[in-house]
Amino acid sequence: MDKVTYNGMNFVPYITNETIQERISDLAGRIEKEYEGRSPLFLCVLNGAFPFAADLFRAVNLDSEISFIRLKSYEGTSTTGKIKEVLGLTENLEGRDIIVVEDIVDTGRTISKLVEDLKAKNPASVRVATLLFKPAAEQCGVVPDYVGFEIPTKFIIGFGLDLDGKARNLRDIYVLEGN
Ligand code: IMP
Ligand code: MG
Numbered sequence: 338m339d340k341v342t343y344n345g346m347n348f349v350p351y352i353t354n355e356t357i358q359e360r361i362s363d364l365a366g367r368i369e370k371e372y373e374g375r376s377p378l379f380l381c382v383l384n385g386a387f388p389f390a391a392d393l394f395r396a397v398n399l400d401s402e403i404s405f406i407r408l409k410s411y412e413g414t415s416t417t418g419k420i421k422e423v424l425g426l427t428e429n430l431e432g433r434d435i436i437v438v439e440d441i442v443d444t445g446r447t448i449s450k451l452v453e454d455l456k457a458k459n460p461a462s463v464r465v466a467t468l469l470f471k472p473a474a475e476q477c478g479v480v481p482d483y484v485g486f487e488i489p490t491k492f493i494i495g496f497g498l499d500l501d502g503k504a505r506n507l508r509d510i511y512v513l514e515g516n
Contacts, residue, residue, distance in 0.1 A: 341511055343500045348511035351493060352486060357468070357510070358392065360485045364466065365396035367483065368436070372399055377434040379403040380426075382451070385440035385505070388497040389468040389485070393438060404428055408447060423454050430458040440497045441469040442481055443490075449477035469493070469510075491516045 341348050368377070376399065381390035383405055394403050407424045435455055442448050448465055455463050466483035473490050494500050495507030504511075 340514070341494075341504070341507065343494065343503050346500070347514040348494055348504075349514050350509060351512040352496075352510040354496070354508040357485070357496060361389070361392050361396050364483045364485065365393060365398075368393075368397050368466075369399055372401075372434060375434050376400045376402065377436050378428065378430070379436050379438050380455075381405045381438045382440070382447075383407045383425075385497040385499065386438045386468070388505075389440055390438040393466065406451075408451065423451065430455065430460040433460045435460045435463045436483075437463065437465045439465065439467040439481070441471070441493075442467045442479070443471050445477040445479050448481070449479040452479060468496070469498075 339350075377397075379390060379394050379401060381387060381394075381403060384407070387405075390403065394401065404426070406426050409422045409424050437448070437451060437455070439448055442465075448467070452463055452465065464482040465479065467481045468485040470481055470484045470487050471490050472487050492500075492513040493510055494504040494513075495510040497505050498510065499505045
């Protein structure tokens with residue numbers, strides 16, 4: 338695991354894939370216990386959450402299902418963006434136990450709007466699993482139920498997280514050097 342460079346910026350190793358997998362296994366164990374006898378529907382929030390969702394979904398030994406949604410930002414793509422619209426949701430969520438799978442919760446704006454929209458579709462429950470959580474950032478009243486790692490407010494890439502669309506394919510997570 339060496340330093341990587343994107344857009345002239347250096348990123349240094351932060352969380353190894355092995356550590357990520359161990360944590361996913363812990364979270365999967367909790368989900369199995371808490372959803373015993375039920376069939377949760379995992380909702381992977383594209384693009385960033387796909388590696389986490391794939392590994393978490395396979396690690397959970399339940400009769401579960403997975404689907405994919407995308408959020409359209411009305412204003413840019415930054416975390417300052419306004420209201421987001423849910424795209425691609427075709428399932429009937431009524432009475433379902435939903436586990437939203439996110440890569441990272443930063444300000445919490447994205448996830449709070451999404452949870453609100455999902456709850457309006459009368460599911461039995463909605464919980465949030467996020468690989469990364471920046472608790473120091475301003476929160477919108479949403480506390481994720483399953484958190485892989487709590488991290489300080491630093492910019493990270495890899496394992497699904499991108500910098501201008503790049504670096505999602507890195508198997509480990511890297512942090513901006515000097516950040
Ligand atoms: P929130 O609405 O502020 O919670 O925004 C979360 C979204 O911002 C994530 O789904 C990511 O797309 C993006 N994001 C936040 N922090 C980072 C980061 O450190 N690296 C890459 N993307 C990030
Ligand atoms: Mg995301």
